[in-house]
Amino acid sequence: MSGTFVGMPAFPVAAREAVGDRTLRSNLRHATRTIRDKRARAVAELDDWAALREAGKQIKDHTLRHLDRYLVQVEETVTAAGGTVHWAADADEANEIVARLVEETGESEVVKVKSMATQEIALNEALEARGIHAYETDLAELIVQLGKDRPSHILVPAIHRNRGEIRDIFRSEMSEWGRPAPEGLTDTPAELAEAARLHLREKFLRAKVGVSGANFVVAETGTLVVVESEGNGRMCLTLPETLISVVGIEKIVPRWQDLEVFLQTLPRSSTAERMNPYTSMWTGTTDEDGPRAFHLVLLDNGRTDTLADEVGRQALRCIRCSACLNVCPVYERAGGHAYGSVYPGPIGAILSPQLRGTGSEIDASLPYASSLCGACYEVCPVAIDIPEVLVHLRERVVQGGPAVRDGNRVVLKPARGHAAERAAMRAAQWAFTHPGALRTGQRLASRTRRLHPRTLPGPGRAWSGSRDLPAVPAEPFRDWWQRTHGGKGGAK
Amino acid sequence: MSSRERVLGRVRRALADVPGDARPYEEAVARDYLREHGRRSVPETVDLLAENLADYRAIVHRCADGQLPELLTRLLAAHGSQSVAVPPGLPPNWLKAVDATRVQDRAASTPPELDRVDSVVTGCAVAVAETGTIVLDGSPDQGRRRITLVPDHHICVVRVPDQVVASVPQALERLDPARPLTWISGPSATSDIELDRVEGVHGPRTLEVVLLSGS
Numbered sequence: 131m132s133g134t135f136v137g138m139p140a141f142p143v144a145a146r147e148a149v150g151d152r153t154l155r156s157n158l159r160h161a162t163r164t165i166r167d168k169r170a171r172a173v174a175e176l177d178d179w180a181a182l183r184e185a186g187k188q189i190k191d192h193t194l195r196h197l198d199r200y201l202v203q204v205e206e207t208v209t210a211a212g213g214t215v216h217w218a219a220d221a222d223e224a225n226e227i228v229a230r231l232v233e234e235t236g237e238s239e240v241v242k243v244k245s246m247a248t249q250e251i252a253l254n255e256a257l258e259a260r261g262i263h264a265y266e267t268d269l270a271e272l273i274v275q276l277g278k279d280r281p282s283h284i285l286v287p288a289i290h291r292n293r294g295e296i297r298d299i300f301r302s303e304m305s306e307w308g309r310p311a312p313e314g315l316t317d318t319p320a321e322l323a324e325a326a327r328l329h330l331r332e333k334f335l336r337a338k339v340g341v342s343g344a345n346f347v348v349a350e351t352g353t354l355v356v357v358e359s360e361g362n363g364r365m366c367l368t369l370p371e372t373l374i375s376v377v378g379i380e381k382i383v384p385r386w387q388d389l390e391v392f393l394q395t396l397p398r399s400s401t402a403e404r405m406n407p408y409t410s411m412w413t414g415t416t417d418e419d420g421p422r423a424f425h426l427v428l429l430d431n432g433r434t435d436t437l438a439d440e441v442g443r444q445a446l447r448c449i450r451c452s453a454c455l456n457v458c459p460v461y462e463r464a465g466g467h468a469y470g471s472v473y474p475g476p477i478g479a480i481l482s483p484q485l486r487g488t489g490s491e492i493d494a495s496l497p498y499a500s501s502l503c504g505a506c507y508e509v510c511p512v513a514i515d516i517p518e519v520l521v522h523l524r525e526r527v528v529q530g531g532p533a534v535r536d537g538n539r540v541v542l543k544p545a546r547g548h549a550a551e552r553a554a555m556r557a558a559q560w561a562f563t564h565p566g567a568l569r570t571g572q573r574l575a576s577r578t579r580r581l582h583p584r585t586l587p588g589p590g591r592a593w594s595g596s597r598d599l600p601a602v603p604a605e606p607f608r609d610w611w612q613r614t615h616g617g618k619g620g621a622k
Numbered sequence: 623m624s625s626r627e628r629v630l631g632r633v634r635r636a637l638a639d640v641p642g643d644a645r646p647y648e649e650a651v652a653r654d655y656l657r658e659h660g661r662r663s664v665p666e667t668v669d670l671l672a673e674n675l676a677d678y679r680a681i682v683h684r685c686a687d688g689q690l691p692e693l694l695t696r697l698l699a700a701h702g703s704q705s706v707a708v709p710p711g712l713p714p715n716w717l718k719a720v721d722a723t724r725v726q727d728r729a730a731s732t733p734p735e736l737d738r739v740d741s742v743v744t745g746c747a748v749a750v751a752e753t754g755t756i757v758l759d760g761s762p763d764q765g766r767r768r769i770t771l772v773p774d775h776h777i778c779v780v781r782v783p784d785q786v787v788a789s790v791p792q793a794l795e796r797l798d799p800a801r802p803l804t805w806i807s808g809p810s811a812t813s814d815i816e817l818d819r820v821e822g823v824h825g826p827r828t829l830e831v832v833l834l835s836g837s
């Protein structure tokens with residue numbers, strides 16, 4: 131997988147720098163706290179949330195278990211509906227396919243709707259190298275692109291920027307790319323949104339090629355689904371003559387009916403809305419409505435390696451809602467950039483090291499970018515046990531063992547004296563100066579006792595190296611305290 | 623070996639040590655969740671739709687059949703619309719009293735032409751009360767997807783109670799996946815600046831929904 135931010139320091143180093151950046155910290159704290167509370171209210175409206183979550187998990191698990199069959203079915207149904215299906219084993223293949231398809235249209239510009247998969251494969255850079263300009267059209271992506279910046283959040287890639295910074299970027303950079311920012315632009319969000327509307331409209335109206343990802347692909351019907359808010363997605367999906375969608379192979383759901391689960395859980399988990407403003411669904415091409423040519427690029431790029439891991443494969447259930455980022459105490463302090471990948475936060479900490487392997491210092495340190503507090507698991511709408519996978523990946527980093535890389539079985543060597551150990555030490559220091567994180571870490575240690583070796587892996591190991599690890603009681607003290615004292619004074 | 627064979631081969635090898643799972647899809651997924659949330663009478667469901675539409679900043683009107691032409695004329699005038707896009711199958715009498723220039727939805731018109739059109743009036747396929755959503759499916763009274771996207775003002779007429787369902791599962795049952803579908807919940811919006819919702823980016827910044835009841 132490409133898309134490692136070049137020269138990225140390992141997580142602890144990057145995180146320490148970020149924690150010291152006060153603007154970043156306050157931007158993040160403000161944004162994640164706002165959305166956290168809203169999400170809790172949106173979820174509380176549905177009294178069958180637990181059942182929806184379980185169904186979402188089961189649908190995804192079933193699909194992954196029979197992924198070969200469903201992939202072939204997608205190929206059949208999309209083709210039957212007038213689309214063309216391409217297969218890409220890695221990022222280079224996917225980029226080559228997209229570049230070739232764009233070149234065949236004779237165009238040198240594409241409009242893009244935000245897509246994690248195309249960020250992961252660094253498609254924009256690959257297209258640029260072939261003389262094709264890709265314009266990001268999602269407001270946050272536009273802010274990132276204009277600011278020559280990196281995304282720091284799955285849903286809101288410019289979450290690290292406050293309104294004043296956004297205004298400054300618009301004022302100084304928009305004229306380089308097209309229509310300049312309006313005179314006297316202020317930092318009110320409505321004016322900033324208006325500036326983006328004006329800037330991008332000319333690009334939408336002349337666009338001949340659109341590039342997207344998809345939130346879901348329905349195997350039985352060949353339908354693709356894109357969930358969005360601004361309408362830039364609709365523009366990219368319907369105005370161009372050619373549409374190219376790059377989609378990870380884990381985005382498949384078997385049946386049309388399955389959307390009834392995810393269209394309820396995704397908006398409430400991500401933007402904390404009952405429903406996001408726009409959802410587009412299309413099946414192949416439609417006569418005289420929307421693109422005349424539709425291409426679906428099915429992307430592996432490390433997903434099958436992840437699928438081969440018994441514990442780690444659950445990460446492929448992820449629907450990229452970003453709820454786990456918004457509740458994560460480590461993310462809130464460190465910010466998205468510290469994760470060195472387009473997938474930040476708890477999901478990034480388990481996904482990147484699996485998609486890319488744990489060979490690099492940043493990827494080996496990612497499984498330690500957590501206090502194991504378990505908040506991510508509790509909010510995840512497809513019940514990914516992120517702490518379980520983190521512990522598993524820590525063991526793999528420290529103890530080595532069998533894994534699959536690029537489709538081949540390999541045996542990883544234990545990473546003795548590796549950066550991961552140093553990462554663990556720093557994580558331990560951080561935890562001891564942040565008692566809340568340690569407390570929740572201990573709480574989880576009890577709830578996941580079956581996962582624990584004699585010494586705790588990762589920061590746990592660093593902790594237990596310097597102090598005796600007490601026997602983990604059946605019921606954590608803090609749970610007992612919360613239960614028997616009604617949680618009074620039990621700060622959370 | 624083609625990339626297709628390589629990817630499929632990797633999937634099969636990745637799953638090789640997983641115990642066999644002969645359970646059909648129907649048994650693998652327990653659908654223990656609700657088909658709709660709460661019990662409501664038909665008028666209550668329509669009320670909930672109106673409430674949730676308004677909560678996400680759609681402007682809601684109610685009217686009886688005979689009053690629709692007059693209402694649409696008034697709404698378009700109030701918006702100052704000089705031109706209005708018209709899907710091919712919109713009932714002709716809906717816009718009979720309108721002064722604005724009618725722009726027919728044609729395959730040949732270009733996006734820049736459409737950008738000069740002020741408003742669009744459509745019907746819908748289904749509306750979802752619990753989420754405050756209207757769904758368009760490209761039927762003749764709704765037209766091509768772009769006519770409800772490029773103009774800045776969309777008036778959508780929902781026939782109540784026939785086109786209203788309570789929940790997302792009920793809406794999907796009514797829809798045909800082979801058609802291009804657009805689910806709309808309020809006007810265009812973004813949460814990209816400090817995670818605060820702001821209405822109005824690329825799609826229509828004004829969404830008006832008319833709940834039309836039979837006479």
Ligand code: SF4
Nearest residue numbers: 448449451452454510
């Ligand atoms: S891991 Fe779960 S909570 Fe996190 S982004 Fe994915 S689906 Fe959402």
